[in-house]
Amino acid sequence: TKMVFATNNAHKLEEVKAMLGDEFALLSLADIGCTADIPETGATFEHNAKQKSDYIVEHFQMDCFADDSGLEIDALQGEPGVYSAHYSGSRDMEQNIALVLQKLGANTNRTARFRTVISLSIAGQQHFFDGAVEGDIISDGRGTAGFGYDPIFIPKGYEQTFAEMPAEQKNKISHRAIAVEKLVAFLRSLR
Numbered sequence: 001t002k003m004v005f006a007t008n009n010a011h012k013l014e015e016v017k018a019m020l021g022d023e024f025a026l027l028s029l030a031d032i033g034c035t036a037d038i039p040e041t042g043a044t045f046e047h048n049a050k051q052k053s054d055y056i057v058e059h060f061q062m063d064c065f066a067d068d069s070g071l072e073i074d075a076l077q078g079e080p081g082v083y084s085a086h087y088s089g090s091r092d093m094e095q096n097i098a099l100v101l102q103k104l105g106a107n108t109n110r111t112a113r114f115r116t117v118i119s120l121s122i123a124g125q126q127h128f129f130d131g132a133v134e135g136d137i138i139s140d141g142r143g144t145a146g147f148g149y150d151p152i153f154i155p156k157g158y159e160q161t162f163a164e165m166p167a168e169q170k171n172k173i174s175h176r177a178i179a180v181e182k183l184v185a186f187l188r189s190l191r
């Protein structure tokens with residue numbers, strides 16, 4: 001049986017498909033003919049992830065999961081956090097990155113983390129899986145791979161930004177990879 005991955009973000013879909021491989025079949029929102037802009041109005045990743053998976057359960061009655069994620073910067077009291085996708089008021093990532101760098105200015109505290117919460121609804125049951133990766137925000141973006149804030153984030157213990165790494169490497173160590181590993185372990189335990 002196939003699960004819906006409730007995302008409108010093509011990069012997330014591509015990353016998660018690469019992580020799952022052939023073991024679990026996914027349907028995208030396009031595959032099920034869902035064109036809605038699913039509301040996300042909560043103050044936490046958990047709340048927003050569950051809103052997205054609940055929407056699919058309510059309207060399509062299918063097993064599904066959703067990913068809510070973002071970048072938490074310590075010197076900005078955890079912002080952009082749940083506002084990561086439209087921090088500047090627009091979804092334009094050049095503008096969002098520019099705002100983050102402007103707010104950080106010359107602050108020497110550059111520590112941050114990416115967080116993902118996955119909300120899974122399967123057979124009427126609700127489950128959450130999370131992942132985080134610590135790192136530092138640099139002052140000038142580098143690299144063209146990945147998406148979102150990847151050009152300004154260097155994971156701890158590495159020298160390249162997520163946007164400089166090959167996708168296979170980001171997909172081994174990312175916040176999303178950690179959450180998806182937990183999801184996969186759970187799905188295997190159901191078999």
Ligand code: ITT
Nearest residue numbers: 007008009067068069070071084085147148149150
């Ligand atoms: P869906 O809600 O449709 O899944 P979205 O892009 O709106 O897609 P979120 O609400 O979870 O997703 O917003 C997360 C934002 O955080 C995303 O748009 C990026 O700007 C950023 N982000 C999340 N994961 C990231 C990653 O792996 N690398 C870089 N930035 C990421």
